Amino acid sequence: MAKIVHEREDVLPALGEVFREHGFEGASLAIIQARTGLGKGSLYHFFPGGKEEMANAVLAHVDRWFEDEVYRPLREDEDAAAAIARMIAATDAYFRSGQRVCVVGAFALGETRERFAFAVGDYFARWREALRDALVRAGRAPDAAADLSEDAVLSIQGALVLSRAVNDTAVFTRALARLKARLGV
Amino acid sequence: MAKIVHEREDVLPALGEVFREHGFEGASLAIIQARTGLGKGSLYHFFPGGKEEMANAVLAHVDRWFEDEVYRPLREDEDAAAAIARMIAATDAYFRSGQRVCVVGAFALGETRERFAFAVGDYFARWREALRDALVRAGRAPDAAADLSEDAVLSIQGALVLSRAVNDTAVFTRALARLKARLGV
DNA sequence: CGATACTTGTACCAATTAGTACATTAAAGA
DNA sequence: TCTTTAATGTACTAATTGGTACAAGTATCG
Structure with missing residues (x-):
């Protein structure tokens, strides 16, 4: 059995999936070892x-x-409109049309939030602000853009929750379609 | 120290808060005992x-x-419109303007979902369908009502995630205000 | 009062938890 | 090649996990 040498960066995707699926508490070292293929020695x-x-x-x-x-x-x-369209496409791809869940969102619920408060808050705040900027550049009034961007970010998170809850990716797809219309792209 | 006699129904609210805050995995018997004030004997x-x-x-x-x-x-x-307005008010009260999180939503993310799949799916499916019915009775076309009700249910969940993530109940309040406008109440 | 059913605390269990220690192995540079 | 550094597996810990057993307490009702 060959000993394979990894580096830190390599295990982040697998690690991400574990936290995504089990949350922080639910992600036991045993599961992490199994999914990353790394023993405790390497992990620590x-x-x-x-x-x-x-x-x-x-x-x-x-x-x-x-x-x-x-x-x-x-x-x-x-091209602000193109960037917004790109956001929708990237979101759909990243979350696999709702089959994948948002780690950050999962951490936001539950007392895990306190522990990672800055990272969690920052991720969403920056998404909201970046989208608002794009909407303003696309010609929206600042207030309307702020409202719309908040609505968009929250709709994506809600779509992830709902599509997973009813086990139907079509929910996520429909939500993104409505979002495109609302954002005017 | 007097021995207080409880019944099952009494502990459900406290139990609910524990699962709400910690999720299923994170809710240890130790926490449950502390929050309900019940020992293992009573709990089991x-x-x-x-x-x-x-x-x-x-x-x-x-x-x-x-x-x-x-x-x-x-x-x-x-009065369908009144029922919808009541839904918004009940939602705001129940989730304490976003300070409280949705247990069902929290269970939907994470592998806990499989275990409680029916209860989780049913809760959201019935919400969506009940709201669609009300919207149809309020005069909307069936297709538009279905779209709007799905959007509303998912927006509430997303608002809970986002308001908790950025630690700002105003996010939830704004989301409900937008929802009222969209639902026409 | 006395019998019965419900409620509770304590002691216990095996399994699992996160984390540590350390010797061994592999890669990289001189 | 030789030396150093990085990566890994194994064995171990102390604490906590969910769950069980059961005796003792409390309420209910005849």
Whole structure:
């Protein structure tokens, strides 16, 4: 049996899936070991701070992805409408049309929130603000843009909850379609 | 110290808060004992099936409340618009303007869902259908009513996630205000 | 009062939890 | 190659987990 050498970055996706599916409390080291294929030795080598550090790394990883693929385009893209359309497409792809859940959203519910309050709050605040910026650049009034962006961010989270609850990805797809119409893209 | 005699029904609210705040996995017997004021003896006397039975009892309790206060009025009230307005008010009160989270929604995310799939799915499906009925009675076209009701249910869940994530009840209040406007009440 | 059923606290259990210690193995650089 | 650093598996811990057993307490009702 060959010993495979990993690095920290490699395990973040698998780690993310575990926290996504089980939440922070539910993600036991046993599950984490099974899903990452790493033993405790490696896990605590990469994350000396244990589960808490793992969760923080996952949150940072997710945040980086959204910053690159969604928030920055929303803030900086010349074509604001195109950036908004891109956000919808990226959201649909990332959450696999509602089959995948939002780790950050899952952490927001439950007392886990306190522990990761900054990362959780920041992720959503920046999404809301980036979208508001894009809407303003697309010609909306500032107040309307703020309202609309908050509504959009919250609708995506709600769509994830509802589509998972009734076990029907069509719920998520329909919600994104309505969102496109409301956002005018 | 007097020995106080409880009955099953009495502990459901406290039990509900525990699952609400900690989720199913995070709700340890130790926490449950502390919050309900009941020892293991009483707990397993009332709920021989352990945590799973406690969670099912909580879900049923919540379901009953919504059935009585929200779903039935939506289905049966002569004045459909009034029933919808009542739904908004009941929702705001129940979730304490976003300070309280939805147990059913919290269970929907995470692998807990599988275990309580029926209760979770049913709760949301009935909410959506009851609201659709009311909207049709209020004069909407069936298709528009179905779309609008799905959007409303999911917006409430999303508002709970977002308001908790950014730690701001104003998010929830604004979301309900937008909802009232969209539902025309 | 006395019998019966309900309620509760305590002691206990095996399994699992997160985390540590450390020796071994693999890779990288001189 | 030799040395150093990074990565890994194994064995271990102390605490906590959900759950059981059961005796003792309390209420109910004849």
